Amino acid sequence: MGSxxxxxxxxxxxxxxxxxxxxxxxxxxxxxxxxxxxxxQEITVTVRGxxxxxxxxxxxxxxxxxxxxxxxxSGCSEEVVFPDFKLRRFLPPQQKTAVEFTPQKAGEHEFxxxxxxxxxxxxxx
Amino acid sequence: xxxxxxxxxxxxxxxxxxxxxxxxxxEQAPGVEQASVNLLLNSASxxxxxxxxxxxxxxxxxxxxxxxxxxxxxIPDLGQEEAVRERAAQAEFRELRLKAGVSLSIGxxxxxxxxxxxxxxxxxxxxxxxxxxxxxxxxxxxxFYQRAWSAFRHHAADMNTLIALGTGAAFLFSALATVAxxxxxxxxxxxxxxYEAVIIILALILLGxxxxxxxxxxxxxxxxxxxxxxxxxxxxxxxxxxxxxxxAEVRRGDIVVIRPGERIPVDGLVVDGSSAVDxxxxxxxxxxxxxxxxxxxxxxxxxxxxxxxxxxxxxGAESVLARIVQLLREAQGSRAxxxxxxxxxxxxxxxxxxxxxxxxxxxxxxxxxxxPLIRAFTAxxxxxxxxxxxxxxLAVPTAMxxxxxxxxxxxxxxxxxxxxxxxxxxxxxxxxxxxxVTAGRPAVTDLVALxxxxxxxxxxxxxSLETASEHPLAGAIVQEAKRRGLPLLxxxxxxxxxxxxxxxxxxxxxxxxxxxxxLLEAGIDPxxxxxxxxxxxxxxxTPMFVAVxxxxxxxxxxxxxxxxxxxxxxxxxxxxxxxxxxxxxxQRRTAEAVARETGIAHVVAELLPEGxxxxxxxxxxxxxxxxxxxxxxxxxxALAAADLGLAMGSGADVAAQAGDVVVMRAxxxxxxxxxxxxxxxxxVMRQNLFWAxxxxxxxxxxxxxxxxxxxxxxxxxxxxxAAMALSSVSVVSNSLRLRRFR
Numbered sequence: 001m002g003s004x005x006x007x008x009x010x011x012x013x014x015x016x017x018x019x020x021x022x023x024x025x026x027x028x029x030x031x032x033x034x035x036x037x038x039x040x041q042e043i044t045v046t047v048r049g050x051x052x053x054x055x056x057x058x059x060x061x062x063x064x065x066x067x068x069x070x071x072x073x074s075g076c077s078e079e080v081v082f083p084d085f086k087l088r089r090f091l092p093p094q095q096k097t098a099v100e101f102t103p104q105k106a107g108e109h110e111f112x113x114x115x116x117x118x119x120x121x122x123x124x125x
Numbered sequence: 126x127x128x129x130x131x132x133x134x135x136x137x138x139x140x141x142x143x144x145x146x147x148x149x150x151x152e153q154a155p156g157v158e159q160a161s162v163n164l165l166l167n168s169a170s171x172x173x174x175x176x177x178x179x180x181x182x183x184x185x186x187x188x189x190x191x192x193x194x195x196x197x198x199x200i201p202d203l204g205q206e207e208a209v210r211e212r213a214a215q216a217e218f219r220e221l222r223l224k225a226g227v228s229l230s231i232g233x234x235x236x237x238x239x240x241x242x243x244x245x246x247x248x249x250x251x252x253x254x255x256x257x258x259x260x261x262x263x264x265x266x267x268x269f270y271q272r273a274w275s276a277f278r279h280h281a282a283d284m285n286t287l288i289a290l291g292t293g294a295a296f297l298f299s300a301l302a303t304v305a306x307x308x309x310x311x312x313x314x315x316x317x318x319x320y321e322a323v324i325i326i327l328a329l330i331l332l333g334x335x336x337x338x339x340x341x342x343x344x345x346x347x348x349x350x351x352x353x354x355x356x357x358x359x360x361x362x363x364x365x366x367x368x369x370x371x372x373a374e375v376r377r378g379d380i381v382v383i384r385p386g387e388r389i390p391v392d393g394l395v396v397d398g399s400s401a402v403d404x405x406x407x408x409x410x411x412x413x414x415x416x417x418x419x420x421x422x423x424x425x426x427x428x429x430x431x432x433x434x435x436x437x438x439x440x441g442a443e444s445v446l447a448r449i450v451q452l453l454r455e456a457q458g459s460r461a462x463x464x465x466x467x468x469x470x471x472x473x474x475x476x477x478x479x480x481x482x483x484x485x486x487x488x489x490x491x492x493x494x495x496x497p498l499i500r501a502f503t504a505x506x507x508x509x510x511x512x513x514x515x516x517x518x519l520a521v522p523t524a525m526x527x528x529x530x531x532x533x534x535x536x537x538x539x540x541x542x543x544x545x546x547x548x549x550x551x552x553x554x555x556x557x558x559x560x561x562v563t564a565g566r567p568a569v570t571d572l573v574a575l576x577x578x579x580x581x582x583x584x585x586x587x588x589s590l591e592t593a594s595e596h597p598l599a600g601a602i603v604q605e606a607k608r609r610g611l612p613l614l615x616x617x618x619x620x621x622x623x624x625x626x627x628x629x630x631x632x633x634x635x636x637x638x639x640x641x642x643x644l645l646e647a648g649i650d651p652x653x654x655x656x657x658x659x660x661x662x663x664x665x666x667t668p669m670f671v672a673v674x675x676x677x678x679x680x681x682x683x684x685x686x687x688x689x690x691x692x693x694x695x696x697x698x699x700x701x702x703x704x705x706x707x708x709x710x711x712q713r714r715t716a717e718a719v720a721r722e723t724g725i726a727h728v729v730a731e732l733l734p735e736g737x738x739x740x741x742x743x744x745x746x747x748x749x750x751x752x753x754x755x756x757x758x759x760x761x762x763a764l765a766a767a768d769l770g771l772a773m774g775s776g777a778d779v780a781a782q783a784g785d786v787v788v789m790r791a792x793x794x795x796x797x798x799x800x801x802x803x804x805x806x807x808x809v810m811r812q813n814l815f816w817a818x819x820x821x822x823x824x825x826x827x828x829x830x831x832x833x834x835x836x837x838x839x840x841x842x843x844x845x846x847a848a849m850a851l852s853s854v855s856v857v858s859n860s861l862r863l864r865r866f867r
Contacts, residue, residue, distance in 0.1 A: 005490065005491050008486070008487055008490045008491065008501075009487055009491060012483050012484065012486060012487035013487075015483050016480045016483050016484065019476055019479050019480050019483070020476060020480060022280060022476075023280055023281070023282055023475075023476035024473070024476065026280050048271075048272075048275055049268075049271055049272025049273070049274075049275040049276055049285065050272070050275050050276045050279055050281060050283075051279075052275065052278075052279065054279045054281065067176065072268075073213060073216060073217055073220075074217065074268060074272075078210065078213065078214070081458045081460075082458070083458065083459050083460040086455040086458055086459055086541070087455075087458055088454050088455070088457060088458030090209075090210055092209050092210075092213070093213050095175075096175065096176050098175075098179065114522075115341070115518055115519055115522050115523070116460075116464065116467075116468065116471075116518050116522055117283060117284070117514075117515065117518050118283070119281070119472075
């Protein structure tokens with residue numbers, strides 16, 4: 001095996017390791033919703049090819065208001081769905097849309113776009 | 126800052142001072158830019174910043190002043206929302222189509238030129254292609270790269286990542302070969318160019334996306350058509366004259382006039398007029414329903430023949446239509462358990478595909494003798510391009526959307542993906558008798574008059590007597606007399622004997638209606654009709670003797686009649702392979718008569734209310750998957766105990782019902798349709814998952830070149846992109862087949 005083949009082999013292994021580490025192991029940061037004076041926990045989520053932040057921490061038992069700020073027209077993100085709360089909201093393009101509910105118990109709840117392609121997570125503590 | 130305008134009715138204002146007070150309160154509310162309150166129209170119009178306040182808070186601000194306010198009708202909002210959505214979807218479709226068309230033409234043009242041998246490999250041509258491809262990527266493909274990048278920043282990867290990586294790598298490789306061909310030549314490799322492939326791959330994927338976008342719109346078509354049912358204007362009687370008002374200004378208690386051929390604007394109770402109303406869009410019942418004073422009408426249904434006046438009952442978000450729309454949206458927002466597998470796979474899919482692409486590259490590079498770099502590179506790009514996580518992600522949700530929408534059109538509100546799947550798995554169906562198999566309202570079924578009397582006389586006298594009674598069976602007799610248009614006479618010295626019957630004086634004659642002990646007590650011999658009475662009792666009916674002035678006159682029988690469609694429905698259940706049980710608190714004799722008439726095999730009678738729940742638990746313990754059909758209010762515990770609860774309702778109470786599935790008309794036949802629809806849907810979901818899965822399991826290795834050693838088969842990246850574009854479109858199209866379910 002020539003030196004170029006060794007380079008490709010080792011480079012390939014390193015690249016695979018990095019891909020798996022980056023997408024599966026690297027820590028994703030969760031954003032915490034801030035509580036307003038009224039006690040409602042609010043946070044703005046930017047919708048643009050994904051959710052930013054994609055992980056949101058809230059406290060159980062207090063109302064949550066998530067503002068989804070959809071900064072694109074792609075049909076993919078036109079709806080946001082919280083299956084565990086049976087919520088489906090249409091997000092008009094280039095607008096902020098509020099999604100409100102009160103999580104009662106601690107746990108992790110996924111939220112996705114209408115077709116389940118874009119994903120985010122709501123962590124209730 | 127973009128201000129949103131909202132108008133809503135304000136009630137209780139009687140003077141200019143009240144108006145000023147409300148207006149001031151609104152102006153002081155946070156987020157309000159401008160507010161005006163109109164005393165004459167009793168309405169407020171507010172411009173506000175939606176990021177600072179909500180319509181609900183504005184309403185609360187008004188209520189805090191002591192005046193009434195309510196949110197405007199929800200349906201027009203839904204219609205508006207749908208219009209916005211429709212426009213956005215149209216714009217997206219057009220944009221994708223344009224981009225696909227233009228880039229496909231450019232790609233084909235470039236391909237034709239290179240086929241004609243126009244100086245491929247010449248440096249000037251290569252530079253020109255570099256420029257054109259760069260422009261196409263920037264214009265037509267920009268969103269792929271933007272989304273891939275924003276996903277990457279969140280440690281996430283999706284379809285865009287694969288497209289961006291595949292086309293990006295091909296472009297960079299070609300660019301390097303264009304700028305510095307010496308780099309390749311020195312190592313004895315041809316400076317291969319992939320420009321046309323990049324353009325055509327983008328074009329094909331865009332084309333696939335455009336087709337998919339259009340097909341996905343159709344999955345929610347049923348919901349859209351429901352939101353369009355409500356008319357925008359109602360004809361309301363105000364101060365004695367008819368005025369046309371926008372729906373938001375109709376109040377509870379208003380008298381609404383509906384002309385023949387018009388859509389009924391709001392839910393109401395008919396006060397005057399008679400007509401037939403086409404309720405098919407809500408209940409799925411194709412035959413128009415007769416409506417007269419006292420009947421309820423549903424907003425959004427169509428008045429066919431006569432003029433109706435109705436008193437508005439529920440409005441806006443509380444209206445039947447709005448609640449149906451809400452339930453359907455919730456259902457479509459839920460997730461079907463079958464999607465879990467696809468979810469688990471798609472969560473790891475893209476990074477795994479990237480790793481596979483790298484593996485492909487390395488394997489080809491190490492194992493190929495000649496031109497290893499080119500072969501390795503082409504195969505790796507093909508792997509990235511052919512992999513399609515979309516098809517898997519779409520497999521279950523699209524089928525669920527189409528099925529729940531189709532269900533709603535057939536008068537079946539299926540409350541979510543889980544209910545839908547369970548409905549497809551049931552093997553036993555338990556029916557409540559009263560109100561489900563039967564009409565739930567006792568009616569006169571038999572009338573036997575002795576020779577001296579005719580039916581009308583007999584019924585007229587009995588009904589006149591029973592007008593004074595409160596017994597439910599008495600009501601059936603009075604109802605029947607009214608139905609036949611018989612005059613009801615006054616009653617004197619009425620006396621009811623519980624468990625026996627009633628007696629009184631009608632038009633000077635003493636009338637007795639009751640059972641045998643009642644007659645014997647009055648010294649009347651029922652022998653002449655005793656045999657008929659026994660026969661009727663055996664059929665599950667309640668016979669009542671009628672005597673006039675001390676002599677037997679005839680016999681009436683009252684029963685809760687079986688719904689005319691029930692025998693057919695039970696036959697359909699049997700054809701579906703379901704075991705049918707009937708539960709009732711009634712006596713065994715009555716229950717068995719109903720079972721005979723309808724063909725139900727298993728009957729459990731004389732149950733206490735909690736007995737129904739116990740019976741369902743027992744059936745479940747036998748290993749059966751049990752569906753319970755009953756009315757959603759009285760049978761709620763039994764519905765909850767079953768694996769699947771189907772609530773049968775009619776008209777206005779429809780959306781308030783418990784249960785996993787609400788059948789919107791009083792008929793068992795749609796229940797069979799629900800089971801068939803669910804089974805079909807599960808089949809479609811499985812097909813979709815199978816094809817999406819098999820597509821990737823076969824496509825990726827073929828693209829990687831596993832067939833090359835044996836057959837010399839290698840997929841070009843362009844072919845891979847065509848396959849990918851087709852796969853998700855085919856999944857959505859397969860789901861759309863459910864729209865034709867009947």
